[in-house]
Amino acid sequence: MTCQWLNQLAPGAIPAVGVEARLTHVFSLEDTRAFAQLSGDNNPLHVDAEFARKVAAKSKPLVQGLLSASLFAAIFGRTVPGAVYVKQDLSWRHPLLVDEEVTARIRVTKVSRRFVECETVCTKGSDDVVVVDGYAMLLLPSVTT
Amino acid sequence: MTCQWLNQLAPGAIPAVGVEARLTHVFSLEDTRAFAQLSGDNNPLHVDAEFARKVAAKSKPLVQGLLSASLFAAIFGRTVPGAVYVKQDLSWRHPLLVDEEVTARIRVTKVSRRFVECETVCTKGSDDVVVVDGYAMLLLPSVTT
Numbered sequence: 001m002t003c004q005w006l007n008q009l010a011p012g013a014i015p016a017v018g019v020e021a022r023l024t025h026v027f028s029l030e031d032t033r034a035f036a037q038l039s040g041d042n043n044p045l046h047v048d049a050e051f052a053r054k055v056a057a058k059s060k061p062l063v064q065g066l067l068s069a070s071l072f073a074a075i076f077g078r079t080v081p082g083a084v085y086v087k088q089d090l091s092w093r094h095p096l097l098v099d100e101e102v103t104a105r106i107r108v109t110k111v112s113r114r115f116v117e118c119e120t121v122c123t124k125g126s127d128d129v130v131v132v133d134g135y136a137m138l139l140l141p142s143v144t145t
Numbered sequence: 146m147t148c149q150w151l152n153q154l155a156p157g158a159i160p161a162v163g164v165e166a167r168l169t170h171v172f173s174l175e176d177t178r179a180f181a182q183l184s185g186d187n188n189p190l191h192v193d194a195e196f197a198r199k200v201a202a203k204s205k206p207l208v209q210g211l212l213s214a215s216l217f218a219a220i221f222g223r224t225v226p227g228a229v230y231v232k233q234d235l236s237w238r239h240p241l242l243v244d245e246e247v248t249a250r251i252r253v254t255k256v257s258r259r260f261v262e263c264e265t266v267c268t269k270g271s272d273d274v275v276v277v278d279g280y281a282m283l284l285l286p287s288v289t290t
Binding site for chain 1: 221
């Protein structure tokens, strides 16, 4: 998993308005099962292929919504160590299935002191089907790392 | 981890306006490390006690924001199999540290056909410090499970 800052932001640098980054990943069935264990969310949609086929008419289990959204946090966590979430609004548009490639993108829209606001979107497939989109606000660390 | 529906909602039943549920849990350092692996978010705030002490002045690493919020999904996943997220808005108010007990609560505010809207809040400690709060919309399965 490699995080690519499209504007060549150096690790530890403060993002500026207009900076974009993206991260591409594939979640496996083992990942959704591990997250089900961690979170306590044992919804069979995420871990049981037969249930996903019957209830959601999908060929494979669905990746948990907050697991797909965690790629936004990964972009920040990998490049701005110490940044913490203040807000994240999420709207899921299409299901993401296990073994499907997903790309998370963030674009910085506002920087106010240590607060950074971003547009956030995850897409899948070559036709850029939106899986989840929304808005994030992060607080940057006051101590240089 | 036991999910308690305060109004005795039976597993698989459709929630009604006013129904409340809660779930209490403690995330360990092993949990935050596992989630860091799963999500790719290797922000040292969540896995490195020395970094958390230096940068955030906290005695222990912070639980990832989306991991604490996953308890909302767990409440639904454990009692309404097949429910999927449509929206989740999240505002983090106070850090949750590893080994701290946290309680997630949801309260159903609107039901429209298969869409259920809820207030969502996680608190910690006896003084009910709000860790994260917000709003969720879920889509219930059309097939009875």
